[in-house]
Amino acid sequence: MLRRVLPRELGVPFRWLFGSMTVTNLGDGLLLAAGPLLVASLTRDPLAVSFAIFAQRVPWLLFGILAGAVVDRVDRLRLVMVADALRVVVVGLLALLLAFDEVTLPLIYLVFFLLGTAETFADNAASTLVVQLVPRAQLGRANSRIFGSVMITNQLAGPPLGAALFTVAGWVAFGANAVLCALGVVLLLRLRSSSLSRRRPAEHGETPSAPVTVWAQTAEGVRWLLHHPPMRTLALMILLFNITFGASYGVYVLYAQERLGLDGLGFGLLMASSAVGGVLGSAVYGRLEVRFSYTALLRAGLVLETLSHAALALTRSPWVAGAILFAFGVHATIWGTTSTTVRQRAVPDELLGRVTSVYLLASLGGMSIGTLLGGWVGQQWGIVAVFWAAFVGCCLTLPFLWHPMRHIGRAAA
Template structure:
C-alpha cells in the first residue's frame, strides 16, 4: 500500500495524548533497566529473573478481553486517568518497600502483577483513542511519530537514566516514575475527545460476555486483522524468550556493567528514532507489504546475529537495525488495524491483539527462563532464530493481502487461498 504524503500538522487532542504517552513511557523506560537490575540484587537464577517480566505481562492474558469490553463501554480518557493514578500508588508503595530494605521476590512479583493489570486497561484505552483523534489519512504519520517518541523515552532516555538512578539508590527510579505518572495524568486530562457518532454506542442491556463474543467473531471473520494478531503473538514468543535473557547476555557474554546494559537497551531506540523520521518517506516509496516483509527478515536475523557476537559495539549495531524494524512494523500494522476496525469494536479488537502481543512475550519470557536454566542463556537466542524463520516462511505470501486490507475498510474479510 503506497499512500499520499499526509500533512505534518497533527490535531491538538492527539498532541496531548502524545505528550502524556511520552511522559509515562519515560518512567516505563527507567524501569526497563532498573527492574532486571533490581531482580539480580536478589537472585541470579535465570528462571527467577524471567519471572519478573512474566508477572507484569500475565495480567494481559488474564484480563485482556475484559479490558477491551470495558474500554468500549466507558469514557476512554477517564479510564486512562484512573488507571494511571492506580499505577502511581503501586509505584510509590514499591519505592517505599525498596527504600526500607524489606523487598523480596514475592512482593516484587505482586507489585509487577498490579502494574501489568493497570497497563492492560490504560494501553488499550490509549490505542483505541488514536483513530478517534486523528483523520484516517494521518494515521500512519501519527503512529510513527507516537512510536518514535515512545522509543526515545522508553528505550533511549529511560534505560540509562533508570540505570544511573539505580546506581545512586535502588528506590530512586521508582520514585521518579511515580512523579512522571502524576504529570501524565495532568496531560491526559487535557485530551478533548469528540462525541461518538450516532449509532456507534452499544445496545442497552447488552452483557459484557456477548460484547466480547462479538469482538472475537468480527476478528475471526477478518483475515488481515486476525492474521496480524496471530503473527505478533508468535513473533513475540520468540522475542520474549530472547529479551528475558538480555540482562544475562549483556553481563556475561558482553561483559557490560549496569550503565553499559542500559546503553545496550537504548541502541534499538536510536534505530527507532531514525525509523520514525524515515517513515513518511518509506510509506510514500514502498508498499506496506514490502515494509512488513523486510521487517520480519530483520527480526529473524537479529536473534542469530546477537548470539554469535561477543562485541558490545556489534550487538548495539544489531539492536539499532532492530529498532528501525520495530518502529516501521509497529506503525504499519497499527495503521492497517486502525483503518479496518470500526470504532465501536476498537477496544475489544485491541484487547485480542494486545492479549496475543503481551501474552506472547509473557510466554516467551517464561520459556526463555526455562531454556536458560536447563541449557544456558544462549539457548533462547537459538530458539528465537529458528522459530522466527519458520513463521516467516508460513506468512510470506500472505503479506500482500494483509498489508492492503486496511484500505478496503471493515468489510474486507476474505481469506486468501495461499494462507497456510
C-alpha cells in the same frame, strides 16, 4: 520545532495525549533497566529473572479480552487516567519499601503484576483515543510520532537514566517513575470531553449490534477478528514472533552482564541503542509508507528480526550487539507503526477496543509465554541457547506466514 514534530493537522488534543504518553513512557523506560537490575540483584537464576517480566505480561492473558469490552463501554480518557493513577500508587509504595530495604522477590512479582494489569486497560484505551482525536488520513503520521516518542523516552533516554538512578539508590529510580506517571495524569486533564465525542462511523457497510452484557460484547469483538482474514493474520503474526522475541528479551540483562561483560549502566546503554534505531525508523516512516506497500514493510521487518537473534548469539562484542539492536529498533518502529495503522483503519470504531484487546492479547500474551520459555531454556542450556532457540522459532514461523501477509495491505485501504 513543535509544529514540525506535531503538525497542526494532528490537532491540539492529540498534542496533550502525546505529551502524556511521552512522560509515562519515559517512566516506563526507567523501569526497563531498573526492574531487571533490581531482580538480578536478588537472584541470578534466569527463570526467576524472566518470571518478573512474565508477571507484568500475564495480566493480558487474564484480562486482555475483557479489557477491550470495558474500553468500548466506558469513557476511554477516564480509564487511562485511573490506570495511570493506580501505577503511581503501586510504584510509589515499592519505592518506599525499597528505601527501607523491605523488598522480596514475591513482592516484586506482585508489583509487576499490578503494573501489567493497569497497562492492560491503559494501552488499549490510549490506542483507541488516537483514532478519535486524529483524522483518518493522518493516522499513519500520528502513529509514527507516537512510536518515535516511545523509542526516545522508553528505550533511548529511559533505560540509561533508570540504570544511573538505580546505582544511586533503587528507590530513586522507582520514585521517579511514580512522579512521571502522575505528570501524565495531569496532562490528560487538559483533554476536553468534547474533543473525544467524535466517533468514526462503522465501515464496509457494517452495523455492529449492541449487546447488553460485557461478555456478549467481548464475544462480538473476537468473532469479528476471527472472520476478518487480514486482522486474523496480523494477530497470529504478532503472537508467534513475540514468543521468540520474548524468549530473548527476558534474559537481556543476563546476556549483557555474562555474555558481553557490561555493568548496569552498560546494560542501559545497550537497550538505548535499539531506541536510536527506533527514532530513525520514526523519521523515515512517512517516506517508506508512500514508496512501499504495508505487506513489503512487514515482510522485510520479520526477516530482519529473524536474523538479529542469530547475530546476537554469535557475537561477544558490545559494539556489535549495539549495532544489531539499533537495526532491530528501526524494524520495531516501522513494524509497530504499520500494524497499528492497519488495525485502526480496518476496524470500525464501535469494535476497536475489543479487536485491539484481542490483538494486544496476542502480542503481550506471546511475550509472556516467550519469557518463561526463554528463562527455562537459559536455565537448562545457557543464555546463548535462548537466542538460537528464538532464531529457529522465527525460521519455522516465517514461511508459514509469508503468503497470508499479502492481504494485510488491502485491509488498510
